[in-house]
Amino acid sequence: MSDYLLEMRGITKSFSGVKALDGIDLRVKPGECVGLCGENGAGKSTMMKVLSAVYPFGSWGGQILWERHPLQAHSIRETEAAGIVIIHQELMLIPQLSVAENIFLGREPRTATGLIDFDRMNLDAAKLLADLRMGHINVALPVSHYAGGQQQLIEIAKAMSKKAKLLILDEPTSSLSKSEIEILLRLVRDLKAHGTACVYISHKLEEIQAIADTVTVIRDGRFVSEGPIAQMPIPDIIRMMVGRDMSNLFPREAHPIGDVVFEALGITCLDPENPSRKRVNNVSFALHKGEILGIAGLVGAGRTELVSALFGAYGGQHSGEVRLDGKTLRIRSPKEAVKHGICMVPEDRKLQGIVPGLGVGYNITLSVLDDFTHTGLIDENREFSSIGTAIDRLRIKTASPLLAISNLSGGNQQKAVISKMLEPKPRVLILDEPTRGVDVGAKYEIYKLMFALVKEGMSIIMVSSELPEVMGISDRVLVIGEGELRGDFINDDTLTQERILTAAITPARQAA
Structure with missing residues (x-):
């Protein structure tokens, strides 16, 4: 029995x-x-x-x-x-x-x-x-x-x-x-x-x-x-x-890093429910051409609030200056950020990244619909050609481009959101927890894509709660703690997880 x-x-x-x-x-x-x-x-x-x-x-x-x-x-x-x-x-x-x-x-x-x-x-x-x-x-x-x-x-x-x-x-x-x-x-x-x-x-x-x-x-x-x-x-x-050997989960590849292309100056975000509390407090940093900049910190440190403010998506009051190629940008919404060449893959794909009942392909082209529109009509042939290319590039597993994206696995939904944010061909790509809920094979593909993008001259900001990922992928690491910038480290042989965690839990005054 x-x-x-x-x-x-x-x-x-x-x-x-x-x-x-x-x-x-x-x-x-x-x-x-x-x-x-x-x-x-x-x-x-x-x-x-x-x-x-x-x-x-x-x-x-x-x-x-x-x-x-x-x-x-x-x-x-x-x-x-x-x-x-x-x-x-x-x-x-x-x-x-x-x-x-x-x-x-x-x-x-x-x-x-x-x-x-x-x-x-x-x-x-x-x-x-x-x-x-x-x-x-x-x-x-x-x-x-x-x-x-x-x-x-x-x-x-x-x-x-x-x-x-x-x-x-x-x-x-x-x-x-x-x-x-x-x-x-x-x-x-x-x-x-x-x-x-x-x-x-x-x-x-x-x-x-x-x-x-x-x-x-x-x-x-x-x-x-x-x-x-x-x-x-x-x-x-x-x-x-x-179905294959993956002895190196972080396929780090050499790539050229150029001059500063993007700057965030004095970014401050107030808590929407308690404006007397600062979720982000006077954070400044620079991003170079072809650089992967990792942002690390404990849960609730203010990382998502920081990048949301850069993208014009923060729900509360915020201040500070954003510059691209030395020119100050006025970004009041994600649409304006995309127009300026700044795109972001959000932390919560279910809530902020997809339209669940819409087809996979239509989700991908949402950010660039104007590109396929002429005299008020969408050129479906051009749109579906672009969709096919995007699906092939990230190897999104879907029975059809018309299948509702809610029917896809979490990892394939994430690939579709990344594809959507690559369609406008951004200068700066912000990835907030890009591999959350994603299997090791898909993670590897996302990492390979990131290195391919920076080799082409794109600059990437990546927020991640996984320290091995931050250290395995980033060229430089910012550490945020209690809304403050507590560290800016070159990711060389001297950088360890212990240094990052110490910076994350040590107030800036003590660290100084």
Whole structure:
């Protein structure tokens, strides 16, 4: 008799005749954490949507055995009733409702008269959070009161309130700080110890190594390998994911760096909700032609606010001067920034980078529609020729340029956003967390693209929370701490992660 809680056998799934899954297997035991690894577009999320009945029985091929019995669910409600609960990469909480209301949404306890029993709901939510070692969270407060990391933990509590036997975590730490990641991993370990099984999907292979018992690797919709994590070192997992050796994840290439082309002088950003607080305080720097300038700092340091102000996208009051080729620019909106040759890939692609229901190709050309317009009409032949070139350049995996971009994996959505911002042929390209939620293969392609662009004379500003990435790619590193510029380092043999972190946490007055 099988000792597996879940067995997925030979799963197939097609979209418009294109196979997204081609005979994939997955097995999970009670209390086991399986790391599911693969590049963007490999089929990981599609596979989990099959399992959780987002794609109902009959729309896919193969067999699912749950507790040794065939599972033929037609809705998420059915899979949740069986004990299979998925936590998506994008949080599914309602900010205005309380923590307790979010946890029991649609399953609220009722009084004898049929009204919601708020007292019981709050007590049940508080007990659940205490059992999960999350008793510090006030269940009566709105979810919006808590930061993203805490909200991710609330999502897990919501899942466990549904009596989850198998918890699916899809990129759960993509927007978490290091300390929040440690809390989440500890929570998963606790769940495993109490018999809850997990499927953990992440591009951060060090997390897979830390939490998974076994690893399943898929590539291009096909099963590649499975095995104990102890027998699958990270380089081997990467090789299986991408189908080639990637011993150097940061393909640093020599390139000429010229004179200063861009300057930011005295940039100051006030907090939109509290104008007496400065999110960015009098930051100045220069950017050279053909240079990759990395911006490092702790979460909340003001990095995103700084680059958003440069791009005319900051939501609060801000001041300072921006110069291109020595000429002062007046940038009051992203449209004006693009017109001046400054483009930006935002940190939150879902909220700021894409139009979800619009086709992949149309998302790419949004920034240059005027180029294809004549007498008020769009020349579709020219537009689609440009779209084809852009898709080929970044190897965006899509069944069709007309497919809604929301159907693409996160990494391919990111490639499309980068393509959109390359269409205007900018002089300065700002990349805010360009590889967040992107697999190692796509990261490598983005890095190669960055070096190709600076060789052509473009200048790049890259914000990243990953210090190895900052040091592996940048020519020079700015360090921001509490809104202040705390370091400007040439990225040579003397620069270390320790120097960057020390600068990030040391106030400028002390550093001086």
